[in-house]
Amino acid sequence: MEAILVSACLRGVPCRFDGRHKASPESARAVDGRDVVSFCPEVAGGLTTPRRPAELVGGDGHDVLDGTARVIEDTGRDVTAEFVAGAHRALAAARHAGCTEAPLMPRSPSCGRGEVYDGSFTGESRTGDGVTTALLKRHGIAVRAAPGL
Numbered sequence: 040m041e042a043i044l045v046s047a048c049l050r051g052v053p054c055r056f057d058g059r060h061k062a063s064p065e066s067a068r069a070v071d072g073r074d075v076v077s078f079c080p081e082v083a084g085g086l087t088t089p090r091r092p093a094e095l096v097g098g099d100g101h102d103v104l105d106g107t108a109r110v111i112e113d114t115g116r117d118v119t120a121e122f123v124a125g126a127h128r129a130l131a132a133a134r135h136a137g138c139t140e141a142p143l144m145p146r147s148p149s150c151g152r153g154e155v156y157d158g159s160f161t162g163e164s165r166t167g168d169g170v171t172t173a174l175l176k177r178h179g180i181a182v183r184a185a186p187g188l
């Protein structure tokens with residue numbers, strides 16, 4: 040069976056901005072029996088853990104890849120370059136392992152699929168993909184929001 044690329048925080052790695060993870064019985068069941076590649080694009084892009092929360096401003100991950108939107112921390116620091124670098128490293132890891140499928144963490148500015156936080160840092164979300172999701176989709180990898188979250 041083909042390997043799948045999974046958000047590392049869903050596998051119990053404490054790599055979220057707040058130093059925590061998001062593993063749950065549901066996320067474990069979702070990948071049960073699969074060969075899993077755990078990956079955190081934000082850490083791979085050079086960001087520390089913990090780190091300031093960041094959101095997509097001016098568009099979604101596709102717009103970031105096209106250069107018309109940015110990823111900004113709540114302090115105002117621009118971390119677009121780190122997010123894009125992490126997305127490319129995620130794509131390289133997926134290709135290396137032969138992954139064609141990726142269940143990723145919902146609403147994240149990297150890993151969200153179909154819904155992301157709206158850039159207001161208020162917990163509100165809107166339609167769109169995260170930066171890593173956008174890049175993986177552009178290269179034919181089937182990204183889905185991991186269930187149970």
Ligand code: SF4
Nearest residue numbers: 046047048079144147
């Ligand atoms: Fe989890 Fe993805 Fe955020 Fe890393 S970038 S903490 S894997 S949601």
